[in-house]
Amino acid sequence: MDNPERARILQHMEHRSDILIVGGGLNGPALALALAQTGHSVTVIDALAEKVRKNAAFDGRAYALALASQRLLDAVGVWKRVEEHAQPMLEIKVTDGHAGAGPSPFFMHFDHAEIEEGPMGYMVEDRHLRRAFLEAMADETGITEISGKTVVSQGISAFGTTLALDDGSTLTGGLLVGCDGRRSGTAERAGIRRTGWDYGQTALVCAIEHELPHHGIAHQFFMPPGPLAILPLTSNRSSIVWSERTETAKQINALPEADYLQVLRPRFGDFLGDIRLQGDRFTYPLNLTIANSFIADRLALVGDAAHGMHPIAGQGLNAGLRDVGALAEVLTLAGRRGEDIGSSLVLERYQKWRRFDTASLAMATDVFNRLFSNDNPLLRMSRDIGMGIVGSLPGLRRGFVREAAGLTGDLPKLLQGRPI
Incomplete structure (x- = not known):
């Protein structure tokens, strides 16, 4: 058989993995690494060519990684690849005012010294994170990467999920995870609607x-x-x-x-x-855009595919990495018990863990943005007094610092720096 004919036949064969992940940005690779390192076989599909993703030039984009998110990256073997490019965030100063007129005398000042764990977080450029994830996935034998291919359809059966790609190939797995952003094709094809506003x-x-x-x-x-x-x-x-x-x-x-x-x-x-x-x-x-459900039959949504919020608190990626930690933990523990990881019973545990938390965070950022993005004199007075009160009370300040560091709430093990 000549090589072109062999390639054509192989292209149309099915490829089977435990879990199929659509989206190779940041959340998708993080989830793939967490799952592969607990024994699952994972396939990651991204529409962009790997060369484009790996060789991105500096474009100013960067992420504020909370301390808990840094712990997850360390646990999955990515942090050591970006550490030299990371800038610790030691303090946060929050002020209110007008352009050119200077800030209000009332402000909030948070210092990492008020907690014992270390810096509240780190700033890391997008280009370094993406390259580190790609390199880490390439070193992980349980991960198959498919780049430069687009999903054209998806389907389910009682025993699995199927993806058809634009090159004619077919992928099958026990579970499909959408990590493909706010306009998630995975969610749309599953009939999941969204709630939100501009x-x-x-x-x-x-x-x-x-x-x-x-x-x-x-x-x-x-x-x-x-x-x-x-x-x-x-x-x-x-x-x-x-x-x-x-x-x-x-x-x-x-x-x-x-x-x-x-x-x-x-x-x-x-x-x-x-x-x-x-x-x-x-x-x-x-x-603001929140999926009406984070799960469907043999499907889960993670990151912006599940919830996109205002960047006012810099929590978008951090919320996505909490999803990653929660889903990886739920699936891994279910697998160890011999459960079907794509079953509705298992996926409901993930949704119960993450949906209320992300909806609450999204609403908080919405209210905060509406409260501060106006020039109403009464609101200005109220919020300035509120910032002054928070800034003057050590207990409240410490609570805000721990929240900024991602150390509050029901944390998945990976975000605590513990293995699953």
Whole structure:
């Protein structure tokens, strides 16, 4: 048989794994590693070619990883690959005010010294995380990666789930997991509807170089159009996530670099000296979207496929990694008991663990954004007094620090730094 004919036949053969994961961004690979390391065979499918994902250039995107999330990355063998690129977050300062007018005298200041575990979290650039996940998956024999292929259909039976790809190949498994973002095709094909709304805001994202050191301090400055987050990266650099009304953001992003900086400077202030852009700048619309169910027949949703929220608290990836830890633990323990990991009984445990927590977090970020993204004098007075009270009470401050570090609630074992 000639090689082209052999390749054609192999392409149309079925490939079987315990678990099929659609989406190779961050949550998908994290889940694949956690599951493979507990004995499951996993296939990860991503529409982007691996070369594109692995060789992404610096574009300013970065993530605030809570301490609990860092523990999960360490547990699955990824942290050692990004540690040298991680910037510890030692303090968080939260202020309220107007662009160019300076912050309100009332503020909140959280210091990692108020907890015993270490830094509240770390800032890590997107490019380093993605490359580290790809390298870790390549070293794991229980993981099969399929890149540059798109899922065109999915189906279920009493004993498994089936995916058809755009190259004509078929994949089968005991469980399908959607890690494919807010517009999850996996959820849509399963008939899972979503609840949510648009904020009328757009985030402008970029990275800057600044003259003075940031000392590992993250800043959140609330202004009437939306918040500005200044998040420390390694060296004298910071990641900017800056929310504006959608039409205003569109106009700002279209400006030449010098004019863009002129708009940013009065909002940013001069506490870090002179600033200049580094890398690309881009935008993304802000909305709230929650899947009406995190599970269906032989299917589970993780990360943004299950819940997308406002970035006001930087909890998007952290919430997704909690999903990863919870689902990996539920499936692994069920497998050890000899249960069918794709059964509704098993998947309900995952949904019960994660749905209320993520819905509560999404609502909290929604309320927080609405409370601060306005210029109502009475609300301004109330929130400034509230920040002053929180900032003056050590017990409340410590609670906020532990929340920011991801150390509260019913934590999966991987986020506690413990093996499943």
